[in-house]
Amino acid sequence: MSLPLRRAVAEFVGTAFLVVAVVGSGIMASRLSPADPGLALLENSLATGAALVALIVALQPISASFNPVVTLVERALGVIGTMTAVSLVAAQILGGLLGTVLANLMFGLDAVSASGHERNGPGLWLGEVIATLGLLLVVFGTVRSGRADRVAFAVGGYIAGAYWFTSSTSFANPAVTIARTLTDTFAGIAPASAPGFILAQLAGGALGFLLVRLLYPSIATRAAAAADREVLL
Known part of the structure; x- marks a missing residue:
């Protein structure tokens, strides 16, 4: 099987299991x-948070973003190529949808049932901007x-905390947002309610990209080399 x-x-x-964890535990x-x-x-x-740590540790050697915003920022930073980014985002969205279906079925519910939980308003949208920027x-x-070996624990801890300190309970992920509908x-x-959340997440992603470039201005040589290798695969 090829790397892409x-x-x-x-x-x-990974995204399927993440959504199973979010929906199933809910x-x-x-x-x-x-x-x-x-x-x-x-x-x-x-x-x-615990599921995120486990999933990132297990899948990080291959790919463990589970989030279209993270993948888009990786593309903007030159870490991955365009076709890779497109395929990963599609996989994340499809995986998230499957995760919701599986969680519903596990608990004896209809495989698909449109949510009636409305989440609207400037405060919630701001919460999603902040949650995504922080992520x-x-x-x-x-x-x-240089601490990639700790990213699983950092992300799991952040998401568990952001459930509490953001007004939106930190979706911070378009694929998960779509799945949770x-x-x-x-x-x-x-x-x-999903479009407002997704737009806020994309805004948070754009701000996050700018902040990462400001704080960490140089793109690692090995990241650029990895992107070059992807073009050849």
């Missing part, structure tokens, strides 16, 4: 703590400072 295909498969599988939390939304959110955030700073700051459960988001 292996990367796409890794992103598909359903479980709402059933275990139906009268305490704060406790349910704690359970949801801890499960998501990119954590990801690329950790990698570019298909579950009418604790973790769901109404389809009509």
